Amino acid sequence: FEIAFPHELNQQQRQSMLNELCQDIVKRHGVVVDAAIHAPHTKSGSDERNYHAHIMFTTRSIDEHGNLGKKTREFNDNGKQEVEFWRENFADLANKHLARAGYLSEVDHRSFADQGIDLEATWHEGVAVTAMKRRYEREQLKPVEERNPKIIMPTIALENDAIRARNAEKLEYEQIIKGLDQEIIATNSVIADLKRSQLNEINQDHTELHKNQENGLKRNSAQSTSIQNTYQEAKDRLTLLNQQIEQLENNEPPAKKFGLFANKDHENWKETLKNLKDDREKTQNQVDQLIIQQMKNPENHLSKGFSQKTKEESKKLDFENVYRQLNQEQKQAYNALKSALLERFNGSQLELKLKQVQDKFIEKYQENPNFEMPKPEPQRPQQQDFVRGAIKDDPQKGR
Numbered sequence: 364f365e366i367a368f369p370h371e372l373n374q375q376q377r378q379s380m381l382n383e384l385c386q387d388i389v390k391r392h393g394v395v396v397d398a399a400i401h402a403p404h405t406k407s408g409s410d411e412r413n414y415h416a417h418i419m420f421t422t423r424s425i426d427e428h429g430n431l432g433k434k435t436r437e438f439n440d441n442g443k444q445e446v447e448f449w450r451e452n453f454a455d456l457a458n459k460h461l462a463r464a465g466y467l468s469e470v471d472h473r474s475f476a477d478q479g480i481d482l483e484a485t486w487h488e489g490v491a492v493t494a495m496k497r498r499y500e501r502e503q504l505k506p507v508e509e510r511n512p513k514i515i516m517p518t519i520a521l522e523n524d525a526i527r528a529r530n531a532e533k534l535e536y537e538q539i540i541k542g543l544d545q546e547i548i549a550t551n552s553v554i555a556d557l558k559r560s561q562l563n564e565i566n567q568d569h570t571e572l573h574k575n576q577e578n579g580l581k582r583n584s585a586q587s588t589s590i591q592n593t594y595q596e597a598k599d600r601l602t603l604l605n606q607q608i609e610q611l612e613n614n615e616p617p618a619k620k621f622g623l624f625a626n627k628d629h630e631n632w633k634e635t636l637k638n639l640k641d642d643r644e645k646t647q648n649q650v651d652q653l654i655i656q657q658m659k660n661p662e663n664h665l666s667k668g669f670s671q672k673t674k675e676e677s678k679k680l681d682f683e684n685v686y687r688q689l690n691q692e693q694k695q696a697y698n699a700l701k702s703a704l705l706e707r708f709n710g711s712q713l714e715l716k717l718k719q720v721q722d723k724f725i726e727k728y729q730e731n732p733n734f735e736m737p738k739p740e741p742q743r744p745q746q747q748d749f750v751r752g753a754i755k756d757d758p759q760k761g762r
Contacts, residue, residue, distance in 0.1 A: 364388075365450070368400075369457050370412035371466050380460045381416050387452060391422035392435050410552045482530045485523045536703040539696070539736065594653045595647055602641040605688070611636050644732055651729070682721035685728050696736040697724060 366384070368377045377400060385396045396418060403413040424432040437445050454472040461468060475482045488496075493518045502514045616628045686694065695722070704716050727734040 364418040366418065366453060367413065369461055369466075369468075371415070371461060371468065372414075372464060376460060376464055377414060378414075380456060381418075382631070384453065384456055385418065388418070388420060389455075392437065393426075393432070394420040394422075394435060395425055396420040412433065419753045422719060458729060482533060485526050486519050487521065487543065488517075488519055490517055496520050536699060539700060540703060545714065562599045590653055594650065597650045598651065601643065601646045601650060603638055608636065608639050608643065611639065611654065616620075622693060647729065685725050688726070688732065689728070693724070693736065 368380065372380065376476075381400060387396050388394065390395050397420070398416055398418040400414065403409045403411050405471060406410050421431075426432060450472040454470050456471045459563075461470075475484055499516045502510050506568050522677045611632065616632055617626055618629045637685055657681055686697070689697070700720055701717065704713060704720070708716050
């Protein structure tokens, strides 16, 4: 057998784990076992975490007096099942020692497909391909004119790098979608609480308005007219600011003159754009506050028309309008999420998921136009032992 230890374990913990594994082999097969732990060959380019062990045992059983018995035929008669047994045994043993050392991480001997994970399996590279990779990496350290063009990266290594990149991208999108789902759930709960609170406020307002109907109507009529005028002025200013920002973004001067010196015009452009966006954010907050203020007075005779109008116009702040104002990073994040949802859902379920993501982007934009996307949780480094993953050409051995 050849095994790779979880890199979290120290020397004493690796020794304890190997002793337990060897004792299990003796108990199951009744053979003599000899094992050696090898440190990583870092001078030749090996990963410094690659502590591994080579385990050898006799092909015949032996009794307590040292007498050889019959040949152990388990690996001849039931080789596939026996290898699978020891793969599972090693995974359980590794997880037990990781937990004992205080780590929550786990290994799994099964392939991605058997685990129900939508990730691609890498190809087994082997000793020869690994040597070619290290030779290529050493060659790249030389000046360009001294490199040997015949020394290239093996094709199988390039394919594995592409697979790992695609897997990392899938995992990142899953983390972002998971984070958004959690935010949507929390937001829905907050919205429900706000609706109940607003309903209570409206009921209280109705009672007070009923007692003072005539005076209240006159007062609210004048107030509503004033709010309406202020609202329209704010909307007109918001439209003008959006036009100015769009025009400014389409006429960005070069950051440097002649590719060498800082361009003062570009610095002035950045400052002007920042001021316009700050002004737009303040104006948008003013519009939102006016809508909320008027919606709290539904009995006002102008409020009915105004409320309907503001509801419709607030809906116009839809995702299409918000999307045009997102920065490049925010747009890329949304498009990546949309692509991931298109792969996972369809029909009404897809429409619901897209609507939830778009609503969340609108909410985040209204809170802060320069909001940052949630970052994915760091993925645990992938081990190269045969229990950490799966490979395409050998289902009994993984990466």
